[in-house]
Amino acid sequence: MSLAMQTKINLSEMSADRAQPQRSAVTPPIRLTRSERMRLGTIGLIGFIGIWSLLSLTGLVPRQFLPAPHEVLIRFIELLGTPFAGATLVEHLASSFMRFAYGFLLAAMIGIPLGLLMGWYRWLDDVITPIFDMLRFIAPIAWVPFAALWFGTGIGGPIMIIFAGAFPPCLINAYRGARFVNRNVIEAAQMLGTSNLRIVTEVLLPASIPSIVAGLRVSAGLAWQSLIGAELIVASAGVGFMMVQAQAGVATATVMTCMLAIGLVGLLIDVALRQIETAIRRRHGQS
């Protein structure tokens, strides 16, 4: 699971370095310039939005079920100020984000130290790994009934679901980071009589930071997605709850607005963490 998650490479990252002079081998020699690329991209987007508008405006798909793009945008702006299901979009988003932050921080605060310790103490690794392997096949969302039973549907339940989603990448990446620290460094520290605890905090932790931060990014994505799932099923506030209410009232434009907002916030979280990742990598002298 850990490996698989890390290999999920972002399309936008891939498109950043697009040096491919030889790629024209068997394929027809296409070497797109920047402007051609922009043009094709714009055509693609316009085509997408055009087909969407066409389907909606001509009534091929009933307007009630597929509002036109501009209607969704108007609804988006409206909902920023007008309450829906008890609060405005911004307030719902804020309440969702708060839960996300709690669950995510909790997962990081438990997962990272535990992962590091597992990387150092063999017995802990042997004890935790079988439990972890057993639990990781349970989708975070499947915890919903127990979460509701144990912590209620207010704030505790959703936080537990977020925790379930965010915890594994935190733990796995801290663990992997600690396991792949250069043995020489550890041996040098041991020779100097460093205590176990100090080896974990002063050798393993700094050396694993790149791996940990990469894990945090995966973790944040999963946490955000789990939160939405949890709010769809059990919640009395938040953007997921808002969606369910809108769905019950066949307010398709509002549902789409929520999707847009969820995507935007998710993107912002990812961008923020990527900035941190780059900054840390630079400081640690790794590219």
Next chain:
Amino acid sequence: MTNNRRLIVGFATLAVIAAIWYVMTEATGWISPGRFPTPLDTWDALSQVTFGEYANGALYEHAFHSVKLVLLGFMVAAGIGVPLGLLMGWNSKAEALINPIFLLIRPIPPLAWIPLAILWLGLGDAAKVMVIWFAAFVPSVVNSYTGVKAIDPAVIEAVRMLGTPRWRFIREVMIPAALPMIFTGLRLSLQASWTTLVAAELVGALYGLGRVLNVAQQDIYPGMILVGMISVAILGWATTMILGQVEQRSLRWMQVRG
């Protein structure tokens, strides 16, 4: 030796957990049976749903229904996603055309499509397949694309120099080279499919393991909740194992050549 050690400690840990579970629930009652089931409750729930009915059907019917939806959504997604990813990796015009649309839709988590799917297709199977398709589609495309992009340019140069026809290039160079990444994508897709299915069934369904979980939650029946969770985990594990087997067979040529 080390493997043995791991196995022994692993089993010992699980045995200790089972013992703790028994002591905390059945023997002392420190954890109230209304919060977490006793082993006996779980057994009762399991036999009830296996031999009787719960939430409109027996366990095997729910399981069968869930597996069917996951496989359907997953296969359609892989069937469209992998070729699309390969095309995007291979043809930069297609990439430039499709990539922006992808970037627009990708940040929306698959679970956020559930309400829209229900609005469009109702609470039946079609909505679930649509959402699963969506969840499984993105990893299939992205990883196939990455797999093609990562092919060593020298290999492509060599192929060109030998004047290999295009279809042979696709069949004998591009797809085999991209296969490991394709399988990584498929594994992610499968995981996402299960997560999405459970979520969609929890939101609303007539059959399926998510439905079992949902009804058990409403009935406050912890034994049945646990049975539902374990069933989902086992099925998720089993399908992942099968995919792993397929992967190993398909990639055998790589291992042979070291």
